[in-house]
Amino acid sequence: MTPARDEKIDIFRKMSLLKQNDERIRAVIKSGRLVLPYYSPRGQEVIPSAISVCLTPDDYICTIYRGTHDSLAKGVPVKQLWAEIAGRATGTCKGKGGPMHITHPASGVMVTTGIVGSSMPIANGLAWASQLSGDGRVTVAYFGDGASNIGAFHEALNLASLWRLPVIFVCSNNGYAEHTKTCVGTSVDRISDRAAAYAMPGIHVDGNDPIAMYGAARQAIDRARAGEGPTLIEAVTFRFFGHVFGDDDAYMDEGELEAHRAKDPYPVYRAALIASGDATEAELAAIEAAHAAEIEEAAEFALSSPYPDSREIYVDVYEEELSA
Amino acid sequence: MTPARDEKIDIFRKMSLLKQNDERIRAVIKSGRLVLPYYSPRGQEVIPSAISVCLTPDDYICTIYRGTHDSLAKGVPVKQLWAEIAGRATGTCKGKGGPMHITHPASGVMVTTGIVGSSMPIANGLAWASQLSGDGRVTVAYFGDGASNIGAFHEALNLASLWRLPVIFVCSNNGYAEHTKTCVGTSVDRISDRAAAYAMPGIHVDGNDPIAMYGAARQAIDRARAGEGPTLIEAVTFRFFGHVFGDDDAYMDEGELEAHRAKDPYPVYRAALIASGDATEAELAAIEAAHAAEIEEAAEFALSSPYPDSREIYVDVYEEELSA
Amino acid sequence: MSGKMSMIQAVNLALHDAMKADPKVLVLGEDVGDAEGGGILGITKGLSQTFGASRVKSTPIAEQAIMGAAIGAAIAGYRPVAEIMLMNFTTVAMDMIVNHAAKLRFMSGGQTSVPLVIRTMTGASMGNGGQHSDFLEAWFAHTAGLKVCIPSNPADAYGLMLSCIADPDPCIFVETMPILFSQLPDAPERGVAIPLGKARLARGGSDVTIITYGRQVFDAMQVANKLAAENIDCEVLDLRTISPLDMDSILGSVAKTGAAIVYHEAVKNFGTGAEISSRIHEQLFGKLRAPVVRIGAKFAPVPFAKSLEDTFLPSAADLEAAVRSLVGDRALAPAG
Amino acid sequence: MSGKMSMIQAVNLALHDAMKADPKVLVLGEDVGDAEGGGILGITKGLSQTFGASRVKSTPIAEQAIMGAAIGAAIAGYRPVAEIMLMNFTTVAMDMIVNHAAKLRFMSGGQTSVPLVIRTMTGASMGNGGQHSDFLEAWFAHTAGLKVCIPSNPADAYGLMLSCIADPDPCIFVETMPILFSQLPDAPERGVAIPLGKARLARGGSDVTIITYGRQVFDAMQVANKLAAENIDCEVLDLRTISPLDMDSILGSVAKTGAAIVYHEAVKNFGTGAEISSRIHEQLFGKLRAPVVRIGAKFAPVPFAKSLEDTFLPSAADLEAAVRSLVGDRALAPAG
C-alpha cells in the first residue's frame, strides 16, 4: 500500500516538525540555556512520521527515552513538550517526568519509559483494553534494536500473539545500543525474523524510506485493527547524534556516521516529493517555515514558563495526598 | 548417532533408577512418613537418562524443581538425595535446600532452581567458565515448556549464541505448565523453532524415545564440546502425576492422562531391549532389583538421619558467620 | 460479621463481588481461568465461567507480561487484579511494579493512573524452601506510589480486596499461605469494604502493644490470651495495611501502654519493624518504658528442613518472652 | 593516601589491579569493552585491551543474562564483576540477585558459593528523573546473603572494590553518580583493601553523631565544618558498608555523643535509616538526649524538574537544622 498524495505531504510535514524540533533542542542545550539528558532521534524521522499518518488521534503509543519524534508525530503539542523537557510547570507532566517520560493521553501518548524493553508489555495492556472495549484503537510500541534482546520483548510478543492483541511492535534498528553494535548484542541478523518465534508476521523495512515505511505500517495497523493480531516491524535506520547528547563517536567505524548522514532521509524525501511533482519547493518551504516559527515560539514559551512549585513533590504520588 | 549396546543398557539403568526412585518417593509421601512439595517427573525418564549417558561426571547441569530425575541421572547419590528431600543433616545440602534445590557439585549438579526460567542464565555462566578455562565441560540447562515463555529464556539463549557457549538447552515439553496447556501459554507450535530467533540449531525430538533422544543429545553435546555453541532441544514428553503431588487432573482432557500412561516409555523401552536382543529379561530384572534395594536403603537412611541442628540457620548465609 | 470462612473463599468472594459490581474489573495470572482450575488454590474459581474468559485470563509464565498487561489496561481505565503466584516471583516483575506501576501517575504529572491490584501469596512453614516463602513487603513499602496490605482474617481479606480494587492507585495484596485453607472467623459481610491504611484493634489491653499483621496476629492473640490469665494485658494491633501505616492507631496505643513489640514474619534486618520502631521512638521519646522490641525472622534464606524453618521463623514463644520482659520492666519504670 | 583522583579512576584502577592480581577476575556488562568505549563513563576503560576480550565482555541489554552469567561463572570458581548500569535496572534482575546469588550458598548447604560483585550507579540531582536515580540499598540490605557498600571517596572506592572482589559472597557496590566525575581526595594507595563492614570516622566530635554514606558524607562534612565555628562539634561516621552494619562504631559514637542523625539519599520511609535508628534506640535506650533523627528523600518518585529534585533530596540545610535542634537539646539534657 502506498500513501496518497495528501499522506505523502503529511509524512513530510511530520518529518519537518521532528527534524527541526530536534535541531532546536540540541541547539538550546548547546547554548547552555537548558540542561537535560537528551537522546536525539535525528535521522529516524521517517519511522514515526509514516506510522503516525496511519494512526488516528485516539490510537495509543508507548515509547522510550529516544521518543521525542514519536510523541511529536503522534500529536503532542510542541509547547508542552518543550516545557516538559525544560522541567516547567506548563509541561505535559508539569515538569515531573522530563524528557524520558513524555506523557500526553490527549494525543494518545500513554507511556514513555526509560527502561529498555518496557514499552512492549505495557502496550499490550493498552491494546487489551481496546480489545475488551471494542473501541477500535490500535497501540504502537516503539523500541530499539538493543531492546529486542531483553526478556520483556519476548514475554510481550508471546502474550500479544496468544491474545491476538491490536498492537504493533516497532523496532527502530539504528545499528547501536548505546555504544554496542547491534551484532554484538543481537544473535540474529534480522530482528524481524524473531517474529516467527511467536507465530507473528515480521516485516523488515527500510525505516528511512517513507513509502516503504508507510506500507509496512499500513499493513500492520490494518491487521491489528481488523482483529488479526500483532505484527513486528523492524525498521532499519540510524541515529545521527550518538546515544545521548554529548557522546563521542569513538565506538563507531571510521566514516560510518558520515556515510549515514550523507544519506539523510529528510533531504532525500524532500527532493523526491518535488521531483515526483507531489509538492513544490514553495509548498515545502512554507511548511518548514511554519514549523520553525512554531518551535521558536515553543522554546520561548518553555524557557519563560515557571518552575513547578515545590509542593508538587507531594502531589500525584497517590491520587490522594498521604501524610508522610 | 545411535547408542552403542552398552549405552543402551546404561540408558535403561538410569531409567530404572529414576522410575523406581520416583515411585518410592510418592509412596513414602502417601504413607505420611515424609511431607514435602514433590513435583514428580514420572514419565519423563528418557530425557535425562539419554542425555546423561552422553555426559561426563564433570559436566555441569542446572535443573528445576521437577529435576529429581535429572539429578539422579547425573549421579547424585541416592542416599543423599533422599536425605535432602527429607530435610536431614545428611542430605546433599544438609537439609537446607530441600527437594527444589538439590545441589551436588561432585556430580556436576550445580544449581536446582524453583524459579521458572532461571536455570538457563546460570547455565550460561557455568558454560562461560568452561569456555574460559578450556576444561572441556559442557553444561545442560533443563527447563519446561512453560519456561520457554519467560524473559530469562530469551536473554539466555541470545547470550549463549552470541558467546558460542558450550551449553545445551533442554526443554522438556510435557504439555502443561502447572494446569495450563502449552498452547495457552506458548504462541508457537514448536518450541524448538524459537532457536532460529537466536541463530541457534533447534532440535525437535520425541523425548520418550531413548534412541532418538540419545541422537539429539549427542549432536548437541558434540557441537558444544567442539566449541560450536549452544543448541535448543525440545523433547516432547508427559508427566504422569500432575504438577505437584496431590494435584487433581480436572484441567486435563478426558482420557488424556490415561492415554499417555498407556504409552509409558519405561516398559516400552524395556521390551524393546529384550526384543532386539540387547538385553535379557534376567539382566534387566537384576538391574531393577539392585535399584529397588538401593532406594529402599536410601529411604531408610534418610528417615533415620538426624535433623539439622538449629544453629545451622546461621551457617552458610555467608562464608563467615556474621553476628546478627 | 459472623460465621467462618476460609481466606480462599473470602478473596474469591471479593473478586466475584467486585467483578459483578464493576465490568471494568479484570483478573489475570497463571492458571486463573476455570479451564486451568481457577487458580492453584482455587482463589479465582468460577470467575471465568461467570464473567467470561475475556475478563479472566490465564497467562503464560511471564510476570513482566502479566504486569505490563495489567498496567496498560489500568491506564486505559480498567481495574485489573493481576496474580503473581508467589511473592518471590515479584522479583521477575520488579521493573514493571516499581519503575512503572508505582511511578506513572507521578511521572505523568497526574495525567495517567494505574489502579491495579497485585495479588500474591507467600509464607514459610509450608516446607517450600528458600525461593517460595519470602515476605518482601518492606521493599514495596519503601516504594512511593504503592500501597501494601496483608490481611489476617476472611472479613479483612474480603474488605481490603474490595478497597484495593476500588483504590485509584496500585495496591499489593499479600495472602499468607499457612492461613489460607482453614475456616476462620469472621466471615465477611457482603459489600463491606475495609478502608486501606486503618489498623484493626484485635484486642484492647493496657500493658504492652503488640503491632503485627497477617499470620502473626494469631500468635499475638494466643500469647495475649495466655498472658491474660496472669494479669498481663496485651493490646494487639493488626495493621492490615503496611503502607501507608496507620500511625494514629500505633501511637495512640503505645502512648497508652508505654511499650511496644513489632512482630512480623519477614526477616528482621531492614524489615518493616524498623520503620515502625523508629517512628514510635521519634514520636514517643521519653514516654516508653523500654525500647521497642522488633521480632522477625532470622537473617537467612528460608530453610527447607522443618527444624530449621522453625528456628528461622519468629515464634509465639519469642513474642511471649518479649512481652514478659517488657512487663517485668513495668514494675521498675518511673510512674507516668 | 594523598593526592586527588576521580571515583571513576579509582574504580577503574581497582578493577585493573584485581584483574592483574587474579586471572579469575572477570568483567561483564553493557558497553564495558573497549570497542564499546570502556563503559559509558569509562570506568572499565582499558580493561579489555589489557586483559583480553574474553575476560571483559560487553553484553546484550539483558540484565538477567548478565547476572546469570556472573552467577554461573562465580559458582565455577571465577570472580565476575558484573555491571548493572543503573541501580533502577536491578529491577529486571532481582530474581537472579535475590533468589539466586544471595541464596545459593545457603540452599546448597555451603557446597557452592557466589563470589561476584555487582557494580551499579545511581543518584539524583543529575536530572535523570524517576527511573534512573533511585537508591535501593534497603532492598538488598534486607536480603540475607548479600553485602552492600556505597563508597564516598576514591580511596574507599578502590579499597572496597578490592574487598568486594576478594569476598567469598555476593557484594553490591554502588557508585553515586554526582560524585563520580570530579577529582576528590584521597587518591587510593595501590593494593590497599578496605575491609567490608567497617565504618570510617570521617570526623571526630563530641556533640552529635551524623551517620551517613556516599555523597551525603560531603554534606555532613560541610555542615560539621560550618558548625565547628560555632563550637558545635559533630562526629561524622561514613558507613561505607550498609550491610553488614558496623554497629560497634555506630554505638560507640552515639554512646559518646548521646545524639544521632542518620542521613541518606534514599527515600526515608522504610529506608536504611529505619534499621540504624531502631538499633540505636534498642541498644542505647535511656542514653540518648533525643530520638535519633532520620533524614532521607521525600516519599515520592524522583522528579525531573530541578526545583522539585531539590525538594525531593535531603539537603545539608535539613541536616544542619537537625544538628542545631539536637544541640539545643544538649543544654536541657541531664548530665551523663
Ligand SMILES: Cc1ncc(C[n+]2csc(CCOP(=O)(O)OP(=O)(O)O)c2C)c(N)n1
Ligand atoms: C533495563 C535497562 N538496561 C539498560 C539501560 C541503559 N540503556 C539506556 S538506552 C540503552 C541502549 C538501548 O539501545 P536500543 O534498544 O537499540 O535503542 P536506541 O537507544 O538505539 O534507540 C541502554 C543500554 C536501560 N535504560 N534499561
Ligand SMILES: Cc1ncc(C[n+]2csc(CCOP(=O)(O)OP(=O)(O)O)c2C)c(N)n1
Ligand atoms: C517465575 C515463576 N513464575 C511462576 C512460578 C510457579 N510455577 C512453578 S512450576 C510452574 C509451571 C512450569 O511449567 P513448565 O515450565 O512447563 O515446567 P513443568 O512444571 O511442566 O515441568 C509455575 C507457573 C515459578 N516457579 N516461577
Ligand SMILES: [Mg+2]
Ligand atoms: Mg539502537
Ligand SMILES: [Mg+2]
Ligand atoms: Mg511443562
